[in-house]
Amino acid sequence: MVAFNAAWLMQQVYPPTKYVVPGIVPEGMTLLVAAPKIGKSWMVLGLGLDLSSGGNAFGCLPVGKPRPVLYLALEDGPRRLQDRLRRLNPPEFSHRLEFMTSVESGKVIFVIREYMNKYTGLDPVVILDTLGKVMPPAGSGNQYGHDYSVLSALKATSDAVPGSSLVIVHHTRKAEGGDFLDAVSGTQGIAGAADTILVLKRDRHEKRATLQVTSRDAAEGEYSLTQTETGAWELDGRSLEEASRAAQSAKASNGVGDRMAEVIAKVGEHPEGLKPHALATLLGMDDKSAQVYLSRAFEAGRLDKPTRGLYTPVGSVGSVGISDTTTNTPTQPTLPVKEEETETEATT
Numbered sequence: 001m002v003a004f005n006a007a008w009l010m011q012q013v014y015p016p017t018k019y020v021v022p023g024i025v026p027e028g029m030t031l032l033v034a035a036p037k038i039g040k041s042w043m044v045l046g047l048g049l050d051l052s053s054g055g056n057a058f059g060c061l062p063v064g065k066p067r068p069v070l071y072l073a074l075e076d077g078p079r080r081l082q083d084r085l086r087r088l089n090p091p092e093f094s095h096r097l098e099f100m101t102s103v104e105s106g107k108v109i110f111v112i113r114e115y116m117n118k119y120t121g122l123d124p125v126v127i128l129d130t131l132g133k134v135m136p137p138a139g140s141g142n143q144y145g146h147d148y149s150v151l152s153a154l155k156a157t158s159d160a161v162p163g164s165s166l167v168i169v170h171h172t173r174k175a176e177g178g179d180f181l182d183a184v185s186g187t188q189g190i191a192g193a194a195d196t197i198l199v200l201k202r203d204r205h206e207k208r209a210t211l212q213v214t215s216r217d218a219a220e221g222e223y224s225l226t227q228t229e230t231g232a233w234e235l236d237g238r239s240l241e242e243a244s245r246a247a248q249s250a251k252a253s254n255g256v257g258d259r260m261a262e263v264i265a266k267v268g269e270h271p272e273g274l275k276p277h278a279l280a281t282l283l284g285m286d287d288k289s290a291q292v293y294l295s296r297a298f299e300a301g302r303l304d305k306p307t308r309g310l311y312t313p314v315g316s317v318g319s320v321g322i323s324d325t326t327t328n329t330p331t332q333p334t335l336p337v338k339e340e341e342t343e344t345e346a347t348t
Contacts, residue, residue, distance in 0.1 A: 028195035052097035059234030148189030
């Protein structure tokens with residue numbers, strides 16, 4: 001390949017990145033990682049239905065025009081797929097959604113490449129469920145090099161067809177580290193080759209989960225979502241912003257009592273911040289109790305306090321960029337707030 005310089009590069013015009021799911025899944029290769037029996041197959045099946053019919057992913061994110069989708073459901077058979085489709089009960093069963101439940105050994109890249117080429121220009125999507133079903137053994141060679149080589153070959157199938165996407169379902173490792181990318185099973189060669197990584201986390205017997213996103217193209221984020229009775233996954237809120245606030249609120253209220261969880265959740269609904277009197281009005285409590293709960297939540301790192309008497313969700317826009325100038329004063333809630341409200345020190 002011939003080297004090129006910065007001046008030449010900045011004169012080039014490239015098409016904008018296309019999205020499979022707005023704000024979450026860009027074109028290219030995406031890994032969806034989760035523990036066994038968490039609901040990741042339900043998630044990608046629902047995604048296949050939405051993409052092939054042009055519906056709303058996760059209940060509220062419009063995916064645009066219908067596109068061809070091939071679902072390589074290598075851990076399921078036709079009967080189970082039919083049962084799940086009946087439960088999901090979408091408005092339409094599109095002919096654009098195709099299934100394969102087995103692939104000849106060593107042929108998965110050929111199958112994906114042929115499908116991508118067949119639908120060039122129509123932004124095709126292939127869902128591979130799961131990576132473990134097609135991953136060849138490393139033998140005695142370098143495991144990292146092997147993993148990176150296999151994933152790079154898979155990624156090349158979508159890179160070769162502009163607008164196409166490959167979504168690969170993969171399992172998490174048993175022991176996770178501090179970074180959520182440590183959840184990806186195998187060596188870092190698997191995660192390193194992907195354009196986007198989604199990590200789905202849900203406690204057993206719980207319907208609510210979090211979806212953590214890191215990507216070369218999409219903004220990094222964490223979103224709260226719920227698996228409904230039909231098996232479909234829906235964001236907790238009407239947008240990514242609301243689902244993000246719901247995830248932060250859930251994290252902040254984890255392990256606390258009902259009343260404290262209610263306080264944290266209510267502040268989470270107001271990223272611009274709440275003062276004790278405003279919170280008391282919303283929750284029907286006295287000002288002193290509201291101050292006590294807010295102070296304790298702040299001291300525990302479950303809320304931020306960008307200015308005296310104002311409490312915000314952790315990491316909200318109201319908790320950054322605050323200065324003493326009037327132009328940067330955070331917007332107050334549209335509730336009756338005492339003009340000369342002073343903080344009442346929390347008592348234990």
